[in-house]
Amino acid sequence: MDKSQLRATCEERLRRLDLPHRFGTHQLREAVAAMRGKPIILRALNPTDAADTPCGIRVETPTADILFVEQGTSAAHQMHILAHEISHILCDHPGSLSLGDGTTSAIGLNPTLIQRMSGRTAYTTADEREAELLATLIRQRVYRERLLPARRPTVADERWDAIFA
Structure with a gap:
């Protein structure tokens, strides 16, 4: 597929x-969860010194999508990691991490529950x-939508909020 496609x-x-015209991380997660028919659960991923450790991990189980986002980075970076992992869900990517990577023990999930798992260390x-x-x-x-007039009214001033407050 070429870049424009x-x-x-x-x-x-x-x-x-x-x-909606203004939306935040909560509205984004809710929209994707509704589309998938299962919740999106956020978890903190503790940073490590290893350069090849993903800063975000998506784990798909039969009952939920669990997104791990690095806790030791800026709020702006956390939001981008979250958007990236949600994008894997929206694109229905098969996953790129194997259960033998040691990642499953680091995130504390039973490997038998995991259907797909992906994490990003490179592009x-x-x-x-x-x-x-x-x-x-x-x-x-x-961010663009915050500068343009609303196409449809919203109940409250929704914001792109911090993941870990």
Whole structure:
């Protein structure tokens, strides 16, 4: 898929979420959870000294999507990691981490419950590039929409909020 096709595909995925004019991480998670029919659970990922440790991990189980986001980074970076991992869900990527990576013990989940798991340490695969582009579009929409007039009214001033308060 060329860059313009990829961008159009990502923009369409974002449009289908039918998010309000102003939305935050909660509204984004709720829209994706409703589409998937299961909740999105956020967990802190403790930073390590290893350079190849993912800063975000998506774990799919039969009953929930669990997103691990690095706790020891800035709020802006956490929000981008969250958008990136949600993008993997929206794109229905198969996952890139294997259960033998030692990651399952680090996140404390029973490996028999895990259907798919992905984590990003580089942007070398098509799935990672697609998730990164969609995450960037999500973040651009969040901030751009704060400058333009509302297309439809909202009940409250929703914000792109911090993940770990």
